[in-house]
Ligand code: ADP
């Protein structure tokens with residue numbers, strides 16, 4: 157009767173639009189004692205907007221946003237989308253030599269010189285001292301910090317209650333791993349009452365952190381949406397991709413929250429516990 161019970165569990169969970177790739181993951185979910193979350197697009201909606209543009213020296217804020225948007229031309233990162241929306245009415249300069257580094261930002265060439273748009277990772281130690289603490293994105297041209305952009309990240313409305321509910325279901329640790337800066341991560345961790353968080357992580361650091369968490373827990377679930385999250389999704393005992401997330405994340409995941417609603421997580425744990433109890 158083992159397979160039948162598993163399938164009824166799958167049936168019930170697909171009604172609430174969670175797709176699970178196999179019975180093995182139902183078992184992992186049933187005994188999950190840690191849930192690890194990506195931030196942008198997972199705990200937050202991923203629809204960012206530009207709050208404020210800082211312009212230095214003789215630059216104007218419309219020049220800064222136009223340069224940043226031009227640099228982000230080929231990026232689909234939530235930050236890039238916010239910047240391009242904000243620059244809708246600007247004339248964007250022609251650039252060449254575009255490239256993007258996951259967890260860092262983008263670069264291109266403008267009038268023969270390097271233009272960089274990215275997070276704290278792209279700043280030199282000297283630039284870090286003067287950089288706006290509230291900004292997530294910095295604009296650097298020819299080695300000079302010429303502007304900064306602060307973007308707002310909106311928490312998913314269900315996030316806080318989901319963390320509390322998971323705790324009631326036996327999840328001892330809810331953890332956030334993010335590439336964003338410490339200040340932003342700390343605010344969110346406090347608001348959601350997370351057990352811990354790590355910030356300013358590169359995609360490879362996220363994997364290392366997850367492997368560490370696995371060493372001290374029975375079963376670790378990870379939830380993420382981005383291309384960067386694929387290795388962590390694969391390494392976790394049960395990896396969830398957000399339904400609207402990148403193809404790479406959905407491919408690497410063991411389960412998918414089709415509607416992208418975090419409420420499906422505690423519901424899945426509940427169903428998994430019932431299924432496993434029935435089988436035993
Ligand atoms: P998260 O872990 O929260 O999903 P990422 O790892 O994707 O975030 O990005 C981490 C940080 O790197 C961002 O907060 C931002 O400062 C910077 N960054 C990444 N991609 C871009 C981009 N395309 N443009 C500007 N900044 C970026």
Ligand code: MG
Nearest residue numbers: 194196197382
């Ligand atoms: Mg993300």
